[in-house]
Amino acid sequence: MSMTDQDWQEEQTRVKEVTQLIEGRIRKLEQEVGSVRGDVVEMRKDFWDEVTMNFSESDDVGETSTSMRQQSEILSDRERSHLHAYAELSKMKRLHQSPYFGRIDFTEKGEPGEAVYLGIASLLDKKDEHFLVYDWRAPISNLYYDSTPGPASYHTPSGQISGTIELKRQYVIRDGHIKFMFDTGVTIGDELLQQVLSRTSDAQMKSIVATIQQEQNRIIRNDRSRILIVQGAAGSGKTSAALQRVAYLLYRYREQLTADQVILFSPNPMFNSYVSTVLPELGEENMRQTTFQEYLEHRIGREYQLEDPFIQMEYVLSSYEKKGYTARIAGIQYKSSQQFYHVLNRYKELLEHTGMQFRPLRFQGQEIVSAADIEAKFYAFDPSVRLSNRCELLKDWLLKALSEFARKELKKPWVEEQLQLLDKEEYQRAYRRMRRKKRGKGDTFSDFEDEHIILAKMLVSSRLKPLRKWVKGIRFVDTKKMYATLFDSSEHIAKLSDRPLPEEWADICSFTLDHLRQGNLAYEDATPMLYLKEMILGFRSNTNIRHVFIDEVQDYSPFQLYFLKHLFPRARMTALGDLNQAIYVHASVLQQSSVLQDLYGPEESEEITLTRSYRSTQEIVNFTKAMISGGEHIIPFNRRGELPVVEIVGNKEQLQAQIINEIQRLKREDYETIAVICKTAAEAEEAYTALHEQVPVKLIKKTTMSFEQGIHIIPAYLAKGVEFDAVLIYNGSEEIYARETERKLFYTACTRAMHWLHIYSLGQPSPFILSARNQDYVRIDEM
Ligand SMILES: Nc1ncnc2c1ncn2[C@@H]1O[C@H](COP(=O)(O)OP(=O)(O)OP(=O)(O)O)[C@@H](O)[C@H]1O
Numbered sequence: 001m002s003m004t005d006q007d008w009q010e011e012q013t014r015v016k017e018v019t020q021l022i023e024g025r026i027r028k029l030e031q032e033v034g035s036v037r038g039d040v041v042e043m044r045k046d047f048w049d050e051v052t053m054n055f056s057e058s059d060d061v062g063e064t065s066t067s068m069r070q071q072s073e074i075l076s077d078r079e080r081s082h083l084h085a086y087a088e089l090s091k092m093k094r095l096h097q098s099p100y101f102g103r104i105d106f107t108e109k110g111e112p113g114e115a116v117y118l119g120i121a122s123l124l125d126k127k128d129e130h131f132l133v134y135d136w137r138a139p140i141s142n143l144y145y146d147s148t149p150g151p152a153s154y155h156t157p158s159g160q161i162s163g164t165i166e167l168k169r170q171y172v173i174r175d176g177h178i179k180f181m182f183d184t185g186v187t188i189g190d191e192l193l194q195q196v197l198s199r200t201s202d203a204q205m206k207s208i209v210a211t212i213q214q215e216q217n218r219i220i221r222n223d224r225s226r227i228l229i230v231q232g233a234a235g236s237g238k239t240s241a242a243l244q245r246v247a248y249l250l251y252r253y254r255e256q257l258t259a260d261q262v263i264l265f266s267p268n269p270m271f272n273s274y275v276s277t278v279l280p281e282l283g284e285e286n287m288r289q290t291t292f293q294e295y296l297e298h299r300i301g302r303e304y305q306l307e308d309p310f311i312q313m314e315y316v317l318s319s320y321e322k323k324g325y326t327a328r329i330a331g332i333q334y335k336s337s338q339q340f341y342h343v344l345n346r347y348k349e350l351l352e353h354t355g356m357q358f359r360p361l362r363f364q365g366q367e368i369v370s371a372a373d374i375e376a377k378f379y380a381f382d383p384s385v386r387l388s389n390r391c392e393l394l395k396d397w398l399l400k401a402l403s404e405f406a407r408k409e410l411k412k413p414w415v416e417e418q419l420q421l422l423d424k425e426e427y428q429r430a431y432r433r434m435r436r437k438k439r440g441k442g443d444t445f446s447d448f449e450d451e452h453i454i455l456a457k458m459l460v461s462s463r464l465k466p467l468r469k470w471v472k473g474i475r476f477v478d479t480k481k482m483y484a485t486l487f488d489s490s491e492h493i494a495k496l497s498d499r500p501l502p503e504e505w506a507d508i509c510s511f512t513l514d515h516l517r518q519g520n521l522a523y524e525d526a527t528p529m530l531y532l533k534e535m536i537l538g539f540r541s542n543t544n545i546r547h548v549f550i551d552e553v554q555d556y557s558p559f560q561l562y563f564l565k566h567l568f569p570r571a572r573m574t575a576l577g578d579l580n581q582a583i584y585v586h587a588s589v590l591q592q593s594s595v596l597q598d599l600y601g602p603e604e605s606e607e608i609t610l611t612r613s614y615r616s617t618q619e620i621v622n623f624t625k626a627m628i629s630g631g632e633h634i635i636p637f638n639r640r641g642e643l644p645v646v647e648i649v650g651n652k653e654q655l656q657a658q659i660i661n662e663i664q665r666l667k668r669e670d671y672e673t674i675a676v677i678c679k680t681a682a683e684a685e686e687a688y689t690a691l692h693e694q695v696p697v698k699l700i701k702k703t704t705m706s707f708e709q710g711i712h713i714i715p716a717y718l719a720k721g722v723e724f725d726a727v728l729i730y731n732g733s734e735e736i737y738a739r740e741t742e743r744k745l746f747y748t749a750c751t752r753a754m755h756w757l758h759i760y761s762l763g764q765p766s767p768f769i770l771s772a773r774n775q776d777y778v779r780i781d782e783m
Pocket residue numbers: 193196197206208211212213216232233234235236237238239240241578581614615720721722723751
């Protein structure tokens with residue numbers, strides 16, 4: 001079917017009409033809204049802070065939803081209707097920029113045909129009768145993404161509807177004018193995708209609704225499985241699909257689901273800023289965003305000096321020579337495994353009968369209740385009572401013991417001494433406070449004696465207050481010691497294991513115990529330690545969250561995934577990752593696909609693989625896919641560019657001078673985002689020092705919160721998930737990238753490039769580069 005001039009004219013006329021209608025609505029809404037502009041403030045805070053209430057006590061969940069309800073009740077009806085008008089206005093403004101991007105003509109059996117136009121929101125005609133534009137998430141819109149012209153059908157809540165697609169058309173509309181228009185046979189024509197992908201990169205991710213591919217659509221609209229596992233090549237649109245999926249779910253389940261009930265775990269804080277505009281662009285509120293580390297900090301950051309994953313990463317990448325390196329690596333792998341998770345589960349069962357460790361209750365050097373007595377009391381409770389409930393019972397028992405102790409303490413000389421020390425004013429104040437307290441209780445005290453005793457009581461009680469708090473916080477349970485016990489010798493843990501321990505066990509033990517003794521918690525110990533704590537004291541789960549998205553899931557260990565499952569018991573999970581980008585040395589959940597399948601069982605799991613890569617040019621994909629196993633399955637999208645360049649230099653001065661030249665050239669050629677990617681933070685620092693006086697570069701650190709256009713110097717592990725027009729690899733030599741563990745880091749770094757990839761190498765280049773065919777890159781030898 002070919003497009004005629006008449007088609008163009010008709011379509012342009014329609015665009016004009018729709019645009020005028022939108023403009024009319026905008027004028028009306030602006031009047032409605034104008035008077036209270038700025039009145040309604042957004043009430044969102046950092047996720048974990050806000051949810052502190054949610055986590056602080058296990059039975060607080062009800063309270064949290066009450067407090068949320070209260071929040072929304074604060075908004076008066078008037079404000080609510082204004083909010084609605086605001087939302088409507090911003091939707092109209094978005095539609096005004098580009099009212100729709102696609103059309104299908106669909107004839108349902110026995111009905112007249114209908115032209116269905118798709119946009120980012122729905123739009124009704126003047127009489128509110130017909131859809132001028134359908135929301136891209138509406139049931140009928142699925143035809144556009146999933147079917148080709150010919151017989152087709154789609155699901156609606158009331159059943160399946162069959163018919164024929166007569167036409168499928170795509171548009172690019174800007175400011176009321178059609179810029180491009182294509183009729184397509186295949187799913188979504190390559191023409192529009194070509195248009196979209198040839199743009200330069202942005203500081204922020206864009207929505208892809210106009211060009212969602214069929215396989216991506218299956219991810220976005222999946223609503224059957226408990227866990228959806230997405231494995232996809234670098235640049236295949238995993239993150240994009242995840243975000244459009246959030247928008248889809250918020251639309252599809254708008255009666256039940258709010259953005260607050262969806263959480264995205266991302267690789268680092270900067271990534272949060274990178275993706276934060278996609279949902280607002282689609283007219284939805286952002287989901288909650290966090291990192292796993294942020295959660296750990298929230299839960300155990302006060303008790304320990306917590307190592308973050310990037311410090312661990314720096315150690316792994318640059319301490320090969322150090323003593324204890326192999327043992328630490330073996331320890332990281334062991335502690336992140338499913339095996340260790342099972343060990344902890346068995347440990348918990350053991351603790352139900354024996355082995356709980358307690359801190360004694362002490363006051364001013366004297367022991368009120370000894371650890372042994374606490375333990376005896378604990379195991380005297382009925383063994384069928386849960387550990388956490390027994391801890392609660394212990395708490396009550398200890399609080400009673402504390403009151404008893406306080407009574408006896410009243411007569412002790414220190415109390416008298418301290419009372420004597422109160423000066424007159426303090427005494428008066430205490431006396432008045434006491435009177436106030438006593439008033440209304442019918443208690444009167446006439447003589448000095450009474451008064452004195454009451455003051456003594458107050459004194460003792462105030463001295464014991466911290467201890468009471470300590471007991472209430474169940475701090476008498478010594479989780480740290482119980483965790484450490486596992487590393488005391490091999491005997492104890494061997495009884496809990498069904499597999500042999502790592503060879504380096506003795507060294508793993510001494511590393512762990514040393515760290516704990518100093519109050520440090522290595523990254524690999526944080527999750528198991530917290531898990532043990534939760535098993536003993538009761539899991540503080542979050543039942544409000546209904547959808548958990550885990551991006552870069554290959555960087556999570558099996559242990560962490562099991563943990564997240566416990567943490568969000570009522571949620572469905574969408575896990576997206578690429579094993580070839582697994583940059584941590586700990587076991588990756590994607591190493592064996594069974595790990596994720598086992599999480600909820602195969603029946604509850606669904607897996608989708610994405611093999612087309614959209615980020616990089618065909619040349620870059622052909623070059624990078626040679627670095628990894630299974631790379632032959634990656635299909636580049638047909639977009640041409642220049643061959644990657646590998647430039648070998650003889651010394652550092654030359655290296656830095658060449659990079660400066662190259663950055664200047666790229667800037668002249670209007671590349672908007674350029675990254676110099678380094679291996680470690682130390683290397684990035686070095687590059688920054690050498691370059692920043694010649695070219696305007698920004699150094700990205702793990703604390704960097706937002707991402708801007710420009711020239712960045714960035715360690716590879718922080719470049720996760722983001723992309724740049726041009727990537728320069730600071731030093732891709734054999735010396736820097738040769739070990740197996742560095743292969744994936746190098747691959748991740750190179751696959752950040754959209755249009756231009758230039759690798760510098762100080763001396764012999766990395767073997768990963770040399771695995772590419774000679775014709776797939778240009779080699780320049782300056783040596
Ligand atoms: N259907 C699509 N239409 C237009 N652009 C797309 C589409 N799918 C992906 N892209 C673009 O491809 C690039 C890579 O997408 P995204 O970052 O989602 O991939 P990813 O699989 O998460 O990558 P990585 O694993 O390498 O971080 C983005 O610029 C995205 O906008």
